[in-house]
Amino acid sequence: MTGIAIEFQSVSKSFSAKLRPAVDQIDLKVHQGETVALIGASGCGKTTTLKMINRLIEPTAGAILVNGKDVRSLPLLELRRSLGYVIQHVGLFPHMTVAANIAIVPRLLGWDQERIHRRVDELLELVHLPPAEFRDRRPFDLSGGQQQRVGVARALAVDPPILLMDEPFGALDPITRASLQNEILEIQRKLRKAIVIVTHDMEEAVRLADRVVVMQAGKIVMDASPTEMLLHPSTPFVASLLGEGRMIKLLQTLKAVDHTGPGSCEGARELPQGASLYDALNLFLETGAPALAVRGADGGGSCLSRERLFEVTGGKAA
């Protein structure tokens, strides 16, 4: 059983008695190793929710536990050590080099020079910025995507078990964004952190997260896996966030290997390992074949029929 890394117990935050609460009685659990996306319109309370975890904002009511402990009972330095934080709009210090920006927390913790140097290089490698080229540069002569990578490296510096990311890839072109998303997926595969990522972009949420949490006016209106959300959006608002092409997105989230069945696949075209049902749909359309062979992680083969693919979306095979 995996433990619960973060737990919100009926948490609210009011900035002013005159206004509706920015966050309104939310309950939320994030397990170790899990990625949760927080999504919703501007002003719905996403950043406030994130900042209450590391106590940049104090709740008005309720409790937040990190690894089972009330955050109010933990010394602030200990709490912040366990939480890497990628802030909205990057926030690198412009007068400091890339290396110095990444080394802020290790310095605070009194690591020696040698260890800091090694760690900075390791992190730059992890986010695909060659250390020799980037270590001594300053944030203002990096591209937006490179700055955001440095922001991610900085958040990971002391290897915190929890990573909080507030729109880490906002304002990037789609290609850079996709490549940074891949890096997060890769980091998550290697490091298995609890990640809370705030985003405006449902495709990003579906791509990165094990669970998607939709907020509206300070409340959680749906908390579900991407597949569940795509199949059964709880309200018209959730459906509107999912946007056009909901079934296509659903097929992208499902692995072909999980939907195979009996049937003859002799001589059929084979899908690459890890292919999604969307890849399968494309190959069905390209080849007109009634079935495709699918190879599992164990090397064994199985068969995906056209009927099976359409059943998954609740439709019928043509």
Ligand SMILES: Nc1ncnc2c1ncn2[C@@H]1O[C@H](COP(=O)(O)OP(=O)(O)OP(=O)(O)O)[C@@H](O)[C@H]1O
């Ligand atoms: N320090 C503050 N003082 C007063 N009101 C605040 C403060 N911080 C946030 N708010 C208000 O709380 C609400 C939620 O803000 P929050 O920053 O959490 O939204 P968000 O979902 O992160 O939005 P965005 O997507 O634009 O970043 C907003 O109405 C905002 O105006």
Ligand SMILES: [Mg+2]
């Ligand atoms: Mg915000």
